[in-house]
Amino acid sequence: MWPYGNVSWGQPVFYDPEGLLSTFPAATTCLFGVLAVWIWRRSPERAPLMLAIFGGGLIVLGLLVNPIFVINKRIWTSSFALLSSGVAAVALAALAIAARSTAVTRVLIPLRILGGNAIIAFIIATLFGRVYGAPLIGSGEARTSPAAWAPIAARSP
Numbered sequence: 001m002w003p004y005g006n007v008s009w010g011q012p013v014f015y016d017p018e019g020l021l022s023t024f025p026a027a028t029t030c031l032f033g034v035l036a037v038w039i040w041r042r043s044p045e046r047a048p049l050m051l052a053i054f055g056g057g058l059i060v061l062g063l064l065v066n067p068i069f070v071i072n073k074r075i076w077t078s079s080f081a082l083l084s085s086g087v088a089a090v091a092l093a094a095l096a097i098a099a100r101s102t103a104v105t106r107v108l109i110p111l112r113i114l115g116g117n118a119i120i121a122f123i124i125a126t127l128f129g130r131v132y133g134a135p136l137i138g139s140g141e142a143r144t145s146p147a148a149w150a151p152i153a154a155r156s157p
Contacts, residue, residue, distance in 0.1 A: 021075075022075050022076040022077075024078075025076050025077060025078045025080065025081035026076050026081065028078075028081050028085075029081045029084060029085050032058070032081075032085035032088075032089070033085075033088075035054075036051055036054075036088075036089055036092060039051060039054070047093075047096065048092075048093040048094075048096040048097050049093070051089045051090070051092055051093040051096070052089070052090055052093035052094070054086075054089055055085075055086040055087065055088070055089025055090035055091075055092075055093060056086065056090060057086070058082050058083070058085050058086030058089060059082075059083055059086035059087060059090070060086075061082050061086070062079045062080070062081075062082030062083030062084075062085075062086060063079075063083065065078060065079040065082060066079045071083055
């Protein structure tokens with residue numbers, strides 16, 4: 001259980017972001033990725049257009065479902081799964097179209113190298129996380145520690 005919720009009642013609200021109800025939309029997000037690969041393998045020439053249409057439909061569907069199931073990443077709601085899958089499909093289509101042009105291909109070479117070496121990407125992300133979480137000069141408090149949020153939570157009405 002996570003104690004970082006709304007503190008309007010004077011104490012933290014505990015919730016479970018990895019609960020059973022958030023597992024279904026998370027699995028659906030994964031299955032949308034499988035569907036994108038299936039579309040890509042079936043017709044690679046038309047895949048970017050089909051993924052853009054498919055992704056746009058998912059974005060619209062996610063926004064239409066929003067009044068019923070609010071878009072919320074923390075509990076991975078169905079509307080968030082639809083919206084994020086749609087944005088990912090549109091982004092994949094845009095990058096695929098951009099990668100096919102020779103002018104953009106030269107600019108994307110560093111991204112191709114980084115994408116082909118997931119361990120390097122992980123190490124760079126970890127180093128950035130360590131540097132960002134380092135204590136500020138003179139404060140002795142890390143910027144990303146839960147203790148840094150305690151004064152903010154105490155001030156909330």
